[in-house]
Amino acid sequence: MAWVWFHRFGSPPYFYRVAGLLAPWFAWPAALLCAAGLVGGLGLAPADYQQGDGFRIIYVHAPAAWLSLMVYVVMASSAAVGLIWRMTVAYAVAASCAAIGASFTALALATGMLWGRPMWGTYWEWDPRLTSELLLLFLYLGYMGLRNAIDDIGRADRASAVLATVGVVNVPIIHYSVIWWNSLHQAPSVMRFGQPTMPAAMLVPLLLMLAGFTAYFVALLLTRARGELLRRERNARWIADALGVATGKGSAC
Amino acid sequence: MLKFLLMGGYARYVWPCYGLTALVVGLNIHWARAALRAAQAEARRRMASLKAAS
Numbered sequence A: 001m002a003w004v005w006f007h008r009f010g011s012p013p014y015f016y017r018v019a020g021l022l023a024p025w026f027a028w029p030a031a032l033l034c035a036a037g038l039v040g041g042l043g044l045a046p047a048d049y050q051q052g053d054g055f056r057i058i059y060v061h062a063p064a065a066w067l068s069l070m071v072y073v074v075m076a077s078s079a080a081v082g083l084i085w086r087m088t089v090a091y092a093v094a095a096s097c098a099a100i101g102a103s104f105t106a107l108a109l110a111t112g113m114l115w116g117r118p119m120w121g122t123y124w125e126w127d128p129r130l131t132s133e134l135l136l137l138f139l140y141l142g143y144m145g146l147r148n149a150i151d152d153i154g155r156a157d158r159a160s161a162v163l164a165t166v167g168v169v170n171v172p173i174i175h176y177s178v179i180w181w182n183s184l185h186q187a188p189s190v191m192r193f194g195q196p197t198m199p200a201a202m203l204v205p206l207l208l209m210l211a212g213f214t215a216y217f218v219a220l221l222l223t224r225a226r227g228e229l230l231r232r233e234r235n236a237r238w239i240a241d242a243l244g245v246a247t248g249k250g251s252a253c
Numbered sequence B: 001m002l003k004f005l006l007m008g009g010y011a012r013y014v015w016p017c018y019g020l021t022a023l024v025v026g027l028n029i030h031w032a033r034a035a036l037r038a039a040q041a042e043a044r045r046r047m048a049s050l051k052a053a054s
Helices: A004-009 A012-044 A053-085 A088-120 A128-149 A153-167 A170-180 A200-232 A237-243 B002-009 B011-053
Strands: none
Touching: A004 A012, A012 A053, A012 A088, A012 A200, A012 A237, A053 A088, A053 A128, A053 A153, A053 A170, A053 A200, A053 B002, A053 B011, A088 A128, A088 A153, A088 A200, A088 B011, A128 A153, A128 A170, A200 B011, A237 B011, B002 B011
16 A cells, blocks of 8 residues: 555656646745745854854755755665666656756855865865765766766666666765764764754754755756656657647557 | 844855855756756657657
């Protein structure tokens, strides 16, 4: 019973239709959550006792870094599902993740550099957290490059899925890098066992931003995956129905 | 207001971060919509050519 929704979502016409209906239900809450998070983070949260107002970078840096990792996990798991069950929808979802993930990884690195300059005295250091996050950016770019290099979309899906799945090993390395090695980067203050180490006035806006960015990603993913599905099922009759295009008798072939 | 904009002396680090974030968020919305529209237009063309062929 629990798997019924999974099988339904595996059907391209169903996914295309439901994704189109669901996307606004993620987009608008995302905008509201981010607006509330920005008011809280920039206006209401007190300045940090050590970093002053500079710490407010956290309200965009942490959500960007969170997306960089979460998007990769979504991409790698969809790619693996695609490889194992040969699901077109899963490949479409995986392919949709790459550009989103790459852009937020680059954003996490850039905002981290702008935070590092005043706090650490340097934009960049070959530190475990920074280096493993840079490697994540290269994994995304490698995935996109590999897809672009293969003309046949089915072959591109399968080859890039292997790269995405193998690269997932980097995700726990990034997360635990600040614990395993001696890093300039601070240890986790929210995603850790036990209580978060921030007071509520700082933490609540951060949680709002994290939730807002996550909902925003889902809306983006649903929109992009619909396009990717159309590219993969170019001759299917359901596309004509979904797009409201009248077709001749031979169109189902 | 000026105090808010100055960000306790960290303005030149804080505001570029927020500006870059707005840019990436906006670009992703644009890219997602453009990709969907392009795929729909391409699918419509294909459907039309199938109709013509049939």
